[in-house]
Amino acid sequence: MTAISPAAPGVTVSARPGVAATMRHTATLAWRSLVQIKHNPMELLDLSVQPIMFLLLFTYVFGGAIAGSTGDYLQFSLPGLVAQNMLFASLTTAIGLNTDITKGVFDRLRSLPIARSAPLTGRIVADTLKQAWAFALFLGVGMVLGFRVHTGVFGVLGALALLLAFALAMSWPAVLIGLTAENQEKVQILAFSLIMPITFTSNAFVPTATMPSWLQKWAEINPVSHLADAVRGLLSGGPIASSAIVSLLWAAGLAVVFAPLSIRAFRNRT
Amino acid sequence: MTYAIQAEGLAKRYGETRALDGVDLEVPRGRLLGVLGPNGAGKTTAVRVLATLLRPDGGRARVAGYDVVRQAHQVRSLIGLTGQYAAVDETLTGVENLVMIGRLLDMPRAEARRRAAELLARFDLTDAGGRAAKTYSGGMRRRLDLAASLVGRPQLLFLDEPTTGLDPRSRADLWAVVRGLRDDGVTVLLTTQYLEEADQLADDIVVFDHGKVIASGTSDELKATTGAQVLEVRPLRPSHLDVVASVVGDVLGAAPEVAGGLVSGSVRDPALVPSIVRRLDDLGVVAAELSLRKSSLDEVFLALTGHRAEGTENAGDRPGDGPGSGAGAHDDTRNGTARKKEVAL
Numbered sequence: 001m002t003a004i005s006p007a008a009p010g011v012t013v014s015a016r017p018g019v020a021a022t023m024r025h026t027a028t029l030a031w032r033s034l035v036q037i038k039h040n041p042m043e044l045l046d047l048s049v050q051p052i053m054f055l056l057l058f059t060y061v062f063g064g065a066i067a068g069s070t071g072d073y074l075q076f077s078l079p080g081l082v083a084q085n086m087l088f089a090s091l092t093t094a095i096g097l098n099t100d101i102t103k104g105v106f107d108r109l110r111s112l113p114i115a116r117s118a119p120l121t122g123r124i125v126a127d128t129l130k131q132a133w134a135f136a137l138f139l140g141v142g143m144v145l146g147f148r149v150h151t152g153v154f155g156v157l158g159a160l161a162l163l164l165a166f167a168l169a170m171s172w173p174a175v176l177i178g179l180t181a182e183n184q185e186k187v188q189i190l191a192f193s194l195i196m197p198i199t200f201t202s203n204a205f206v207p208t209a210t211m212p213s214w215l216q217k218w219a220e221i222n223p224v225s226h227l228a229d230a231v232r233g234l235l236s237g238g239p240i241a242s243s244a245i246v247s248l249l250w251a252a253g254l255a256v257v258f259a260p261l262s263i264r265a266f267r268n269r270t
Numbered sequence: 271m272t273y274a275i276q277a278e279g280l281a282k283r284y285g286e287t288r289a290l291d292g293v294d295l296e297v298p299r300g301r302l303l304g305v306l307g308p309n310g311a312g313k314t315t316a317v318r319v320l321a322t323l324l325r326p327d328g329g330r331a332r333v334a335g336y337d338v339v340r341q342a343h344q345v346r347s348l349i350g351l352t353g354q355y356a357a358v359d360e361t362l363t364g365v366e367n368l369v370m371i372g373r374l375l376d377m378p379r380a381e382a383r384r385r386a387a388e389l390l391a392r393f394d395l396t397d398a399g400g401r402a403a404k405t406y407s408g409g410m411r412r413r414l415d416l417a418a419s420l421v422g423r424p425q426l427l428f429l430d431e432p433t434t435g436l437d438p439r440s441r442a443d444l445w446a447v448v449r450g451l452r453d454d455g456v457t458v459l460l461t462t463q464y465l466e467e468a469d470q471l472a473d474d475i476v477v478f479d480h481g482k483v484i485a486s487g488t489s490d491e492l493k494a495t496t497g498a499q500v501l502e503v504r505p506l507r508p509s510h511l512d513v514v515a516s517v518v519g520d521v522l523g524a525a526p527e528v529a530g531g532l533v534s535g536s537v538r539d540p541a542l543v544p545s546i547v548r549r550l551d552d553l554g555v556v557a558a559e560l561s562l563r564k565s566s567l568d569e570v571f572l573a574l575t576g577h578r579a580e581g582t583e584n585a586g587d588r589p590g591d592g593p594g595s596g597a598g599a600h601d602d603t604r605n606g607t608a609r610k611k612e613v614a615l
Contacts, residue, residue, distance in 0.1 A: 013336075013344045013347050013348065014343070014344075014347070015341075015343060015344065016343045017343075021376065024373075024376070025374055028370060028373040028374050029370075029374070031370075031373075032359065032362065032366075032370050035362065035366060036359075036361040036362060036402075039361075039363065039402055040361065040402070103355065103357060103358075103359075103360070104353050104354075104355040104356070104357030105357050105358070105359055107318075107323055107351070107353055107357060108351065108353070108357040108418065108419075109374075110322075110323055111321050111322065111323060111346055111349065111350075111351040112346055112371070112374050112375065112422075113343055113344075113346040113347035113375070114374050118374075
């Protein structure tokens, strides 16, 4: 090989981005996921319509039949709805990532001298903020409909923290799905057919006492049951510790299983 | 001489398919290399390896002096990439797309904005800059995509089939931009399946087929490699086509092509031409047109690969030149299938 051209004078070429740069890149990419809301307020509505619709339907359609009064049912089901919505929303990470890959945006980002992880972390930060928004909306609309927080600010913050922790753990399987699914429709179908049964076979919407015994056994293990119970305790009062711990163990389990798989899928893209 | 790109023995396989089968490339700084080849020839794979998106299975490559595998980050800070699809965030405006890239390249916010405005003006997108990219036409998206790859003022630009699927006007606009970049001293590697595009833009051309470089040189050098010129005879009366074909075939020793009232055959020895003329004269055949010309790149391609370049069988060798923009649409579907195949592999 003949002489190799050095980089042009005046161009600084660093070996890899530092911590500060990594955080800046993450922030820029998080901004990118959020700024579109400014032009397209419909997206915020997309994030909000489903929670409000579920809240109204469950309260006024099932409330009387299941709990005898819509008010009592709302107090019971809102934490379950919050948990279900968090699971659905965690898949926006998968959809966004998948869209980036199919549109070529992911390759463009990977061709830039930025932290390798920034395209993932930026998106996850943005999606976490969207999760917080959905939780606030649930609580707000719920309170208008008659839901009452019996614990206080720390209870609410605790519930939010627990939900976000679980959502972060869920972003690992979401990343795996986003990286491997063929297209956005497949992601949505998978999400729907996975999350619907899991949330409905829990104590999120009904007490499990009337379920057949085999289903009851599953409902007792189901992470959504524990999450819903913990959020109930944190918002309405009552025991919290065991359900919160089991929820966090589930979250840790999801991360332990799916983080390596996701990272491998991410590397294979390189 | 200093090289912007040096690659030796690059190899990449997908299962049984050798997408790259020992590719050597050398691109001097400031030159425009046209990588020509049919779909599936390995052009895109080569670009992805050189742009650090794909790890080669074998061989090595240096871009601007840095190793694409071990010093990928350095390479990334010196290159720009425009892929086959317009890789812009459709939900963001034109300005935001470019500002995002500028911010990711560690520009201060004001500078990122200034650079975005500058590029939008250069690509005639200033008016559309405030609109979401999803409202853009195909040509506008491509221009925005190209602008995005220029935010960081790259020394080296990879353009992977930048004009595939574009209408002739957008294609001409893009060509002008590419010429401007080369005039600015940017090294460009451009892949294309359009012979005319390579002929028009490239300083040097390499021809890819089945993951290998099968020829390289300037356009003129390539045209000379076949060592042949093309004789074309158009009889005044179409009924004489068969006679002309048999005479030409007889003298040249190979069956000529007959298409559109024209008989054409490749001639290695120009001294044979007078004897063709004499024999046609003896037979009373009047030629409306008789010419000897250099091989076109299309014929070179045919001679090299044994098949014509993509999209030229039906549409002539001018892309998008056929009736309407049918040729472009046709190419699009073909790319669609090729992409799917790549994914499946």
